[in-house]
Amino acid sequence: MKNAALKFYTLNEIANYRIHGRTDESQYPLPVFFNGGGIEVNVTGKELWIELESIYKIHEMWIAYEVNGELVSRQMLPEGRSKICLFRNMNPNTVKNVYLFRELQAMTEERDHQLLIWGMESDGEFCPVKEKTYKLEFVGDSITSGEGTYGAQTEEDWISMFKSCSHSFPYMVSKAINAEFRAVSQSGWGVLSGWDNNPDHNVPSRYEKICGFEEGRSAGKSGADKTYDFAGWTPDAVIINLGTNDASAFREPKWHDWHSKREFKQYTNPDGSYAKEDVQRLENAIGDFLHMVRKDNPTAHILWAYGMLGHELSGVIKEAVAKYKAGSEDRNVGFLELPDTPEEKVGSLRHPGEKSHGYAAEVIVSYLEEQLICQK
Structure with a gap:
């Protein structure tokens, strides 16, 4: 009735x-x-x-x-x-x-x-709805988007059903420390280029829009392409998980845009090591993004938390973060290597599964407890 x-x-x-x-x-x-x-x-x-x-x-x-x-x-x-x-x-x-x-x-x-x-x-x-203790922003790629956190390990269809927030580490971290969170993430994108060397698929280029990833007519009418008001919501921490797709780009063919004739490629040397000039270009992109995030979030602790699908770029990212800190004298920044995903914790689409996200969330929570909770 x-x-x-x-x-x-x-x-x-x-x-x-x-x-x-x-x-x-x-x-x-x-x-x-x-x-x-x-x-x-x-x-x-x-x-x-x-x-x-x-x-x-x-x-x-x-x-x-x-x-x-x-x-x-x-x-x-x-x-x-x-x-x-x-x-x-x-x-x-x-x-x-x-x-x-x-x-x-x-x-x-x-x-x-x-x-x-x-x-x-x-x-x-x-x-009235009570405000939570903390505010966290998560910036990343398919890992932050929770790709692969639902579905069997054998699933290979790239569909909506296998992506989720509810089994992702941003959700888990926020639940653990009573935080409100915002996510800015896109599968396949990086800090310099996408997994396929597409230089247009870099998250920093869209970060300062409300939702720079939505490009259609209805999204435009809904304000997706407006400049985001950082002053309206001040995070206690910004957690960045980017680099997984930048690592893949070194192994992928050169990207071509047949309309503009543009090309882009991250190269390896004959022995398989990364080309020095391309590593430098990547480090510059990381440093530039850290400067942007700091400009937009003056009081937030910035954590670059990298891993879960390999640690190929740990050294590069750690060095880039160190150079940024030395050059800017910004000490409210850190680097954290997240645990890799063992086979038994792999989810669908060969991505970290729910258990892997849970393990990563524990590591991040432990870090944030030291950085944030003691400061409150």
């Missing part, structure tokens, strides 16, 4: 809620661009529904949500607008905390790929 007390509220009509993830908060419906982005509410009542809109042609949208801090559902969304029940028949007098978030990274591969929040329906009252 339908609950006659249910009332639909647009976001403008809800007095209390918290937006998660980078977005343009002036937009309605509210766009959700990144993995982990979404909405959090504290609400009384017996029922809570949410109205979402999913725009895609190939890569279907996936979401997940928590009730009272525990993950209770993960699901694919149909194309178009739909209402989803987040809880039903619960004690109407208690306050339930609900956090709904996007599982899927921003999808550069598909134009006009969107998740929009239209509003909520409830028979209860929306109460």
